[in-house]
Amino acid sequence: MPDVNGSAGHLRALSVLRELNQGHERFLAGHSAHPHASIHRIEQLAAGQHPTAAILSCSDSRVPVELLFDAGFGDLFVVRNAGNACTSATVGSLDYGIGHLGIPLLIVMGHEGCGAVNAAYATDTGLTPQLHDLVHMIRAGLDEVDAEAQGGLPQAFRRNPIQAARHMVQASELIQQRLAAGELMLQAAYYTLRKGEIEWLGQMDATGALQPSGLDG
Numbered sequence: 605m606p607d608v609n610g611s612a613g614h615l616r617a618l619s620v621l622r623e624l625n626q627g628h629e630r631f632l633a634g635h636s637a638h639p640h641a642s643i644h645r646i647e648q649l650a651a652g653q654h655p656t657a658a659i660l661s662c663s664d665s666r667v668p669v670e671l672l673f674d675a676g677f678g679d680l681f682v683v684r685n686a687g688n689a690c691t692s693a694t695v696g697s698l699d700y701g702i703g704h705l706g707i708p709l710l711i712v713m714g715h716e717g718c719g720a721v722n723a724a725y726a727t728d729t730g731l732t733p734q735l736h737d738l739v740h741m742i743r744a745g746l747d748e749v750d751a752e753a754q755g756g757l758p759q760a761f762r763r764n765p766i767q768a769a770r771h772m773v774q775a776s777e778l779i780q781q782r783l784a785a786g787e788l789m790l791q792a793a794y795y796t797l798r799k800g801e802i803e804w805l806g807q808m809d810a811t812g813a814l815q816p817s818g819l820d821g
């Protein structure tokens with residue numbers, strides 16, 4: 605596996621990640637700038653979009669992605685579903701964002717108290733067939749991790765975005781190739797409902813191994 609740190613694509617992704625993290629810090633401090641929210645921006649974007657990051661997150665109403673990163677129109681290519689699961693629609697959407705729009709940074713963000721993860725550990729039989737399939741997919745991913753290391757539900761909330769990121773690498777040849785070439789960075793993140801803070805869990809390499817996020821370095 606070549607060392608992709610320091611490649612042009614990697615540095616571009618790291619710069620986007622730092623910008624998003626700064627936006628999140630503005631949000632946490634109560635100083636959101638609400639950039640790119642004007643009618644003028646909307647008119648500018650009518651000819652085409654050039655978002656700088658793709659984000660897979662949960663549909664949960666408590667995780668509004670643009671607000672959390674203090675971003676606006678045209679900034680983020682966002683895919684949301686219950687439990688930020690790696691479905692075929694998720695992979696297809698992100699393949700489009702990365703392949704056709706040339707996005708260098710993909711973030712998979714899970715969150716504390718995720719209802720879909722809760723449901724994955726419950727014995728509720730009242731789920732519709734489609735919801736059952738979604739929840740089953742999440743549980744199967746979580747079960748891939750060594751049971752000894754699972755640490756119960758609190759850890760499952762945190763582990764879920766890591767597993768979803770790993771599944772993205774396994775499911776998308778495009779993502780694998782871009783990661784291996786240093787043209788894409790894939791970060792796993794965890795949002796805490798109580799504090800509103802985003803924790804960077806690490807970046808996934810092309811082999812599906814979790815490496816340090818690179819944000820502190």
Ligand SMILES: [Zn+2]
Nearest residue numbers: 662664718719
């Ligand atoms: Zn959720």
